[in-house]
Amino acid sequence: MGLRRQKDRSAEERLSAEPGGLAQEITDEITWYMRQHKISRADLAALMGVSPGRVSQILSGDENLTLRTVGAVLDALGTRFEFNLHGLEATAVLLDDR
Template sequence: MPWKSKGAKAEAADHAGARLARQATVEVAGLLGKRGMSRTDLARLMDVSPGRVSQILSGDENLTLRSLAAVADALELDIKISFVEPKEDGARRPRGLGDGSDAFVYAP
């Protein structure tokens, strides 16, 4: 049975994946802002079109680890993925840009 047809667990995984993708795109946007870079600058570093960078950072596409790795490589950063216990209230929300508190941590 395909993953997409497995019911509530698959739907929860889809929502979690979308949340992580949004978090990753916010992180990248924050990093670009901190460096005074545009999406066009990132596209040049990645050797892709500005439209491709927009696709990656739009949140509309299923963001892949390969895409994130390409962004990190272009920015000369590493990516660390961590599994953390949920906060006491059960909510899972990012606490800020690049503070290392959630699943995606970008480290020099």
């Protein structure tokens, strides 16, 4: 799922995010993808075989998402997630170059 969404936050804000910020970034990417492909939460719920309320919980960003849950969402969307690791200094440079 090579997502290319651009955030309106500075590099410093993204780098100083607490560890739970990763779940928010993942749900932001999923929400962005859904918006770009005109997939509603109700559509995603039907694809996953869960209630719309469950999809809202998953996409709230407040939940401690498991890899299994993220995988189920990605499978339902017919996507995959690309994960790249960068050192904090390299990430700050990459984010500032956007």
